[in-house]
Amino acid sequence: MxxxxxxxxxxxxxxxxxxxxxxxxxxxxxxxxxxxxxxxxxxxxxxxxxxxxxxxxxxxxxxxxxxxxxxxxxxxxxxxxxxxxxxxxxxxxxxxxxxxxxxxxxxxxxxxxxxxxxxxxxxxxxxxxxxxxxxxxxxxxxxxxxxxxxxxxxxxxxxxxxxVTRPSAEQPEKSRPAEVALAGLHGLDVATPFFDVLSARLDRN
The missing domain is CATH 2.30.110.10 (Electron Transport, Fmn-binding Protein; Chain A)
Structure with missing residues (x-):
């Protein structure tokens, strides 16, 4: 709580x-x-x-x-x-x-x-x-x-x-809704280089 x-x-x-x-x-x-x-x-x-x-x-x-x-x-x-x-x-x-x-x-x-x-x-x-x-x-x-x-x-x-890292590439697309939503948030992919890399990775997966 x-x-x-x-x-x-x-x-x-x-x-x-x-x-x-x-x-x-x-x-x-x-x-x-x-x-x-x-x-x-x-x-x-x-x-x-x-x-x-x-x-x-x-x-x-x-x-x-x-x-x-x-x-x-x-x-x-x-x-x-x-x-x-x-x-x-x-x-x-x-x-x-x-x-x-x-x-x-x-x-x-x-x-x-x-x-x-x-x-x-x-x-x-x-x-x-x-x-x-x-x-x-x-x-x-x-x-x-x-x-x-x-x-x-x-x-x-x-x-x-x-x-502790999660092997997201091995997970089916439907099991990653939070990651997909994260990549789609407006402006997030330009907030820092970290999010640029994350967005590109999710696009590839």
Missing amino acids: TESRDAAVPFTARDFRTTLGRFPTGVVVVAAVVDSSPAGLAVNSFTSVSLDPPLVAFCVDRGSSTWPAIRRAGGFTVSILAAGQDDLCMTFASKGADRFAGVQWSAGSGGHPRIEGAVAWLDCSIHRVDEAGDHQIVLGEVHDLVLHDRPSLLFHGGRFADL
């Missing part, structure tokens, strides 16, 4: 965070080499923005001590973390930690750290930074990427989660 709230009662910051935490996300490490040393932070507010030009975005707390250094570098690499990289994620989310201690990484085409074992790497330059309340919205232009066939690390409800 879903718990309801009285609309007349103001919601708290905790209500807001808990509610948005029900939206499953992936987790990435945004990293750059700054003054010959690697710097990075964990982010779960990462998303695709545009195909032409290829843009991605993430949000970072204005109180972050790491982001100003990455911003000075003018670019960064996004490493999409893989299932099983929970501890690595926690390290990059911790304050005061030596985040790259014991972490294997290599320099990408932009010279910034690509975390070994990640699902994918996207090498970006900073396209734009906008102020948004207590966060900044960072747009990055992707100049290079590498994809590996690995399951992704997910975050949901304050916990790490596993991805």
Whole structure:
């Protein structure tokens, strides 16, 4: 049973965070080499923005001590973390930690750290930074990427989660009404590159 709230009662910051935490996300490490040393932070507010030009975005707390250094570098690499990289994620989310201690990484085409074992790497330059309340919205232009066939690390409800995929190609058309309806919603196929891919996939099936 879903718990309801009285609309007349103001919601708290905790209500807001808990509610948005029900939206499953992936987790990435945004990293750059700054003054010959690697710097990075964990982010779960990462998303695709545009195909032409290829843009991605993430949000970072204005109180972050790491982001100003990455911003000075003018670019960064996004490493999409893989299932099983929970501890690595926690390290990059911790304050005061030596985040790259014991972490294997290599320099990408932009010279910034690509975390070994990640699902994918996207090498970006900073396209734009906008102020948004207590966060900044960072747009990055992707100049290079590498994809590996690995399951992704997910975050949901304050916990790490596993991805379970459904072999939709093996299911009869009549058993997928929700997917068909999703593909037909006006505007959804242009909302993000993800929906472009989903729409094309459903058309093929």
